[in-house]
Amino acid sequence: MTPSVLSTLARTMRESGVPHALLGCAELSPVAVNLAFDRILREHRIKSGLRLLHDYTDVVAALKACAAQGTHHDITLPQTELRLEVRPVLDDASNILAVQCIITTTALQLPAKNGGLEASFRRAMEQLPLNAWMCSPEGEIFWINETSNLFSHAEKVIVDPDNSYWIGKIHPDDLPEGNRKVATAMAGGPIVPFRYRVKDTQGRYHWHVSHYGPVHDGQGDILHWVGTGTNIQPLIDEQQALSAQVNELQARLQYDKNLLWEANSLLAKTQKMELVSNLAAGVAHDLNNLLFIMGLNADLLYKNLQDAHLRESANNVRANIKKAARLASQLMGFSGRKPQSVRAVNPRELLDELRDLLVKAVGAEVSFSIHLDDEVDAVLVDKMYLENSLINLAINARDAVKGNGSIKLSVCNQRLTREGRESDYVVFRMHDDGEGIPEDIQKRIFEPFFTTKATNKGTGLGLPMVKMFVESSGGMVDVQSMVGVGTTMSLYLPKSSQTVVNVIDRAEAPRIFANQSLLIIDDDIGVRNALANTLLDVGFKSITTAFNSEYAMQFLQGGLQVDLIISDIKMPGRMSISLFMEQLKLMAVQTPVIFVTGYSEDVLIEQGLVDGKYPVLFKPFTLNELLAKIQEIVAATTQKLTPSA
Numbered sequence: 282m283t284p285s286v287l288s289t290l291a292r293t294m295r296e297s298g299v300p301h302a303l304l305g306c307a308e309l310s311p312v313a314v315n316l317a318f319d320r321i322l323r324e325h326r327i328k329s330g331l332r333l334l335h336d337y338t339d340v341v342a343a344l345k346a347c348a349a350q351g352t353h354h355d356i357t358l359p360q361t362e363l364r365l366e367v368r369p370v371l372d373d374a375s376n377i378l379a380v381q382c383i384i385t386t387t388a389l390q391l392p393a394k395n396g397g398l399e400a401s402f403r404r405a406m407e408q409l410p411l412n413a414w415m416c417s418p419e420g421e422i423f424w425i426n427e428t429s430n431l432f433s434h435a436e437k438v439i440v441d442p443d444n445s446y447w448i449g450k451i452h453p454d455d456l457p458e459g460n461r462k463v464a465t466a467m468a469g470g471p472i473v474p475f476r477y478r479v480k481d482t483q484g485r486y487h488w489h490v491s492h493y494g495p496v497h498d499g500q501g502d503i504l505h506w507v508g509t510g511t512n513i514q515p516l517i518d519e520q521q522a523l524s525a526q527v528n529e530l531q532a533r534l535q536y537d538k539n540l541l542w543e544a545n546s547l548l549a550k551t552q553k554m555e556l557v558s559n560l561a562a563g564v565a566h567d568l569n570n571l572l573f574i575m576g577l578n579a580d581l582l583y584k585n586l587q588d589a590h591l592r593e594s595a596n597n598v599r600a601n602i603k604k605a606a607r608l609a610s611q612l613m614g615f616s617g618r619k620p621q622s623v624r625a626v627n628p629r630e631l632l633d634e635l636r637d638l639l640v641k642a643v644g645a646e647v648s649f650s651i652h653l654d655d656e657v658d659a660v661l662v663d664k665m666y667l668e669n670s671l672i673n674l675a676i677n678a679r680d681a682v683k684g685n686g687s688i689k690l691s692v693c694n695q696r697l698t699r700e701g702r703e704s705d706y707v708v709f710r711m712h713d714d715g716e717g718i719p720e721d722i723q724k725r726i727f728e729p730f731f732t733t734k735a736t737n738k739g740t741g742l743g744l745p746m747v748k749m750f751v752e753s754s755g756g757m758v759d760v761q762s763m764v765g766v767g768t769t770m771s772l773y774l775p776k777s778s779q780t781v782v783n784v785i786d787r788a789e790a791p792r793i794f795a796n797q798s799l800l801i802i803d804d805d806i807g808v809r810n811a812l813a814n815t816l817l818d819v820g821f822k823s824i825t826t827a828f829n830s831e832y833a834m835q836f837l838q839g840g841l842q843v844d845l846i847i848s849d850i851k852m853p854g855r856m857s858i859s860l861f862m863e864q865l866k867l868m869a870v871q872t873p874v875i876f877v878t879g880y881s882e883d884v885l886i887e888q889g890l891v892d893g894k895y896p897v898l899f900k901p902f903t904l905n906e907l908l909a910k911i912q913e914i915v916a917a918t919t920q921k922l923t924p925s926a
Contacts, residue, residue, distance in 0.1 A: 287303070287370060287378050287379060290303070290370070290381075291303055291312065291313035293405075293409070294313065294315050295313060295315045295316075296315075296405075297315060297317070297405055298317055299315075299317060299383060300315065300317040300318035300320075300321050300383065300384035300385075301314075301315050301317070301318055301381065301382070301383050301384075302314040302315070302318045302381070302382045302383075303370065303379045303380070303381050303382075304334070304344065304348075304379060304380040304381075304382060305379060305380075306348040306349075306377055306378070306379060306380060307348075309334070309341075309344050309345070309348060309380065311334075312379055317384075318382075318384060321333070321363070321384055322334075325361075325363070333358075333363075334382070337358060339356050339358075340356055340358070340365060343356055343365075343367045344367060344380055344382070347367045347368070347369050347377075347380045348369070348377060348380050351369040351371065351375075351377050352369075353366075353367065353368055353369075353497060353499070353501060354366075354367040355367075355499050363384055363385075364384070364385045365382055365383070365384055366382070366383040366384075366385065367380060367381075367382055368380070368381050368382075368383075369381075371494070373471070373472055373473060373474060374471070375471075375472075406426055407426050407427040407428070408426075408427065408428065409426060409428060409509075410428060411426075411428060411509040411510065411511055412425070412426070412428055412429035412432060412479070412489065412509065412510035412511075412512075413425070413426040413428065413429065413507070413508070413509050413510075414426070414429065414507070414508050414509075414510075415496075415505050415506065415507050415508075416505060416506045416508075417505055417506075418467065418495075418503050418504075418505065418506070420463070420464065420467060420506075422447065425447065429447075429510070432479065432481060432482075432487075432512070433447070433450045433479065433480065433481065433482070449480075450479050450480045451477055451478065451479060451480075452477065452478035452479075452480070452486055454478075455476070455477035455478050456477070458475060458477075459475050459477050459491065462475045463493065463506075463508075466493070467506065472493065472494055474490055474491060474492050475490070475491055476488060476489065476490050476491075476513075477489055477491065477510075479510070479512075487512055487514040488512075488513050488514050488517045489510040489511060489512055489513060489514075490510070490511050490513050491508055491509065491510045491511075492508060492509055492511075493506060493507065493508025493509070494506070494507065494508070495507075567879070568879075570805055570807070570808055570879045570900060570901075571807075572602055572900070572901035573808060573811070573879070573900040573901035573902070574807045574808060574811040575598075575602050576599065576602045576603075576901050576902075576903060576904070577811040577812065577814075577815045577904055578811055578814075578815075579595055579598045579599045579602060580599065580815065580903060580904035580905075581814065581815050581818055581904070582595045582598075583595040583596055583599060584818070584904075585818070599903075602901070603903075623661060623662060623663050623754070624661070624663075624664070624779065625659040625660070625661055625777040625779040626659060626660050626661075626662055626664045626667065626777070627659050628653065628657050628659070628660060628692050628707060628709070629653055629657060631664065631667065631668065632651055632653065632690075632692070635668055635671065635672075636651065638668075638672060639651075639671065639672065639675050639690070642672050642675045642676050642679065643675050643676075643678065643679045643688055644679055644684055646684055646685050647679055647682060647684060647685065647686060647687070647688055648686070648687040648688070649675075649687075649688050649689075649690075650687075650688075650689050650690070651689075651690045651691075651692075652689065652690070652691045652692070653691070653692045653693075654692065654693040654694065656694065657692050657693065657694060657707060658694055658705065658707050658776040658777065659707075659776070659777040659779070660707045660774040660775065660776065660777055661754070661755075661774075661775055661776075661777035661778075661779060662750075662754050662774055663750070663754070666750045666754075667709075667750075667774070669746075669750075670746075670747045670750055670751070670772065671690070671709065671711070673744070673746070673747055674711040674747065674770050674772075675688065675690070675711065677711075677744070677770070678711055678712075678713035678715065678768070678770075679713075680715075681713045681715030681716060681717075681767070681768055682713050682714060682715040683715065683716075686713060686714050686715055687713070687714050688711065688712070688713045689710075689711075689712045689713075690709065690710070690711050690712075691709075691710045691712070692707065692708065692709055692710075693707070693708055693710075694706070694707055694708075694776070695707075695708045695773070697773065699757070704775065704776075705775070705776035706756065706773040706774060706775060706776060707773075707774050707775075707776055708771055708772065708773050708774075709771070709772040709774070710769055710770070710771045710772075711769070711770045711771075712767065712768070712769040712770075713767050713768055713769075714766070714767040715767055715768060716764065716765065717762045717763050717764040717765055717766055717767055717768055718760070718762040718764070718768055719764055723760060723762060726744050726760070727744055727745050727748045727758075728745065747772070751772050751773070751774065754774055754775065755774075755775045756772065756773045756774040756775055757773045758770070758771070758772055758773070759771040759773065794816075794819060794820040794821050794911070794915075796822050797820075797821050797822060797844045797845065797915065798821070798822055798823045798824070798825075798842070798843045798844050798845075799813075799816060799821055799823070799824045799825070799843055799844070799845050799846070799847060800824075800825050800826075800827065800833060800836065800837075800841065800843040800845075800846045800847070800848075800872075801813055801824060801825070801826045801827070801846075801847050801848075802826075802827045802828075802829065802830060802832075802833045802846065802847070802848040802849060802852070803826075803828070803848070803849040803852070803877075804828050804829055804849060804852040804853055805849075806828070808849070808877075808900075809826045809828070810826075812824075812847065813826055815904055815907075819904075819908065825841060825843065828852075829852045829853055829854035829856070830848070830852060830854055830856040830857070830858060830860070830861040831854045831855060831856045832854075833846075833848070833861070834856065834861060834864060837865070837868070837870060838868070843872055844872065844915070845872065845873055845874075845875065845911065845914065845915070846872055846873070846874045846875070847874075847875050847876075847877060848861075848874060848875075848876055848877070849876070849877060849878060850876050850877075850878045850880070851878065851880060858876075862874070862895075873914045873915075874895055875895075875896050875897075875898065875910060875911065875914060876895055876896070876897045876898070877897070877898045877899075877900060877902075878897065878898075878899060878900065879899075879900040880899075896910055896913070896914060898910055
C-alpha cells in the first residue's frame with residue numbers, strides 16, 4: 282500500500298455503514314473515523330462513561346501491539362456486545378502505515394430493507410469504482426466485482442464457470458509480468474504493484490495499476506487474496522500530452538538555438554566582412570589617388586614625347602597603370618561599395634579593348650572565342666567593374682576546363698520579364714565545356730570566401746563581387762550547369778538609354794579649352810599638382826589650387842572668377858562639401874562643378890550630394906576621360922548661357 286491508497290481507503294470507509302476507523306501509529310489518535318464508528322463511540326461514552334479506545338487496557342494493548350508489531354487482534358469487550366477487529370495497514374514494503382479498527386456488535390441491527398451487514402458490504406464492493414477481485418491462496422480467482430465486468434463487457438454478470446474470461450481482456454504483453462509478481466507475493470515474497478492494460482468493450486486498451494494483499498483469519502492464516510485495479514489511462518494520456526508539449530518545446534528550443542547559432546555565425550562573418558571592407562576601402566582610396574597621379578603624369582609624358590621608343594615605354598606604363606586601376610576597383614568592389622563611374626558603355630568597343638587580356642587570362646591551350654550579335658545595345662555600368670567581371674568569369678571558365686577545352690563569350694540583346702515588368706537587357710554569356718558544377722555547390726558559389734579551388738589558388742571572392750556588381754547595376758546573374766557537360770554564366774545588364782560619349786581628341790583640346798580658367802580643390806598635394814600641370818598643358822589659361830573648401834571659399838569671396846571648379850569630396854576642415862555648395866548658391870555663383878574622389882559612390886550620400894545633378898569622376902580616371910567630362914560640362918554651360926534666336 283501507499284499513502285495514496287491509504288487516503289482512498291479512508292474515503293471508502295467513510296461512506297461505508299460498517300463502523301470503521303483508522304488510527305495513527307505514533308499516538309493512536311484517529312486519522313479517519315466514519316459516522317457509524319463515531320456514533321458507537323459517543324453512545325458508549327454516554328452509557329458507560331468510558332472512552333472505548335483509551336480506557337480499556339486490552340484495547341490499548343492491542344492497538345499498541347498492532348502499531349508496533351503489525352499483529353492482528355480480535356477483542357470482545359466484557360459486559361458489552363461490542364467486538365473490535367484490529368488490523369495493521371501496510372505499504373508495499375510491509376511498513377505499518379496505520380491501524381484500522383472495525384467494530385462489530387450484535388446489538389447494532391441494520392434496517393431490514395438493507396438486507397443486513399453482509400448484503401450492504403457486498404453491494405459496496407460490487408459498486409466500488411475500482412476493478413476488484415478475490416482469489417484463493419492457490420491463485421484461483423473466484424470473484425470479480427460488477428465494475429470490472431462493466432468495464433470489460435458492459436454487463437453486470439458474466440457466466441464463466443472456469444473464471445478465465447479475464448485472461449483474454451489483459452494485454453498479452455502484460456500478463457506474464459503480472460502473474461510473476463502475484464505468484465512471488467503468494468510465495469512469501471514482496472508485494473509489488475504492477476501495471477497492465479485491460480481491453481474495454483470497444484476493444485481499446487486502458488492502462489491500470491494493481492494493488493493487492495492477503496486477507497487473514499483470526500489465527501493469521503491467509504483466507505484469500507484481494508486486489509484492485511485502478512484505471513490510470515487518463516493520467517497516462519495527460520502524461521503523454523505533457524510529454525508531447527515538452528518535446529515540442531524542446532524542438533522549438535533547438536530551433537531557436539539553431540537560429541541563434543546561425544545569427545551569431547552571420548554576425549561574426551558580417552563583422553569580419555565589415556572589418557576587411559573598411560580596410561579594403563581605405564587601401565583602395567589611397568591606391569586610387571596614387572594611380573591617378575601616375576596616370577595623369579604618364580598621359581602627359583606620352584603626349585609630349587617625340588621619340589617613338591620612349592612613347593612606347595610611356596604607353597606601357599599607362600597600360601600597367603590601367604591594370605593596377607582594375608585591382609583598385611576590385612578592392613573597392615570587395616569593400617561592398619556601389620559601382621563608381623556609371624556611364625553608357627559600348628560592348629563592342631569594350632571587348633575590342635579587352636580581347637587580348639581575356640586571351641591571356643584563359644591561356645594559349647584553351648580555345649577561346651568572342652561572338653557579338655550584329656545589333657548590341659550599350660549598357661549602363663561602371664566600365665572597369667564590367668571588365669573585371671568578364672576577366673573573373675574567364676579565369677573561372679579556364680579552371681573549369683582545366684586549361685584544355687573551349688570557352689565562348691557571347692553578347693546579345695534580350696527582353697526579359699522581371700517582377701511583372703518587361704525590360705531590355707544586354708546579356709554577356711561565358712560558356713565552357715568543363716566539368717560542370719554539382720547542384721549542392723551551385724547553391725554556395727556566391728558565398729563570400731567559399732571556394733572549391735586548392736589552397737592559395739582562390740579566395741572565394743571573385744563570384745560574390747561579380748554578383749554584387751551586376752545586381753547593384755540593376756541586373757542579375759544566371760547560372761546553368763550540368764556535371765560533365767559544362768557551365769554557362771550569364772550577366773544580365775540593363776540597356777542604356779544614354780548616348781555613348783566618345784573621348785575627346787587631344788588635338789582639339791587646346792582649341793576647346795583656350796581662355797578657360799579652373800579652380801582645383803583637393804587636400805592631396807600630388808593630386809592638385811598633377812591635375813594643374815596636365816590641364817595647363819592641354820590649353821587651359823589659368824589654374825588656381827586650394828587644399829580644402831574653406832580655403833577655396835576665401836578665394837571666391839575675394840573676387841576670384843573661374844569657368845570651372847574641380848573638387849574632391851572628403852577633405853579636412855570645418856566646411857563640408859555640401860555646405861560649400863550651399864554657400865556658392867547664396868553667393869549666386871553659377872560656376873559648374875565636377876567632383877572627383879578616390880572613394881566610392883557611397884561618399885556622395887554621406888556628404889549630402891544625393892540629387893545627382895553634379896557630375897562625378899571616380900579615381901583613377903584617365904586624362905581623356907577627364908577632358909571628355911570637361912568638354913561635356915563646358916558645352917552644356919555654353920548652350921545654357923547662349924540666348925535663343
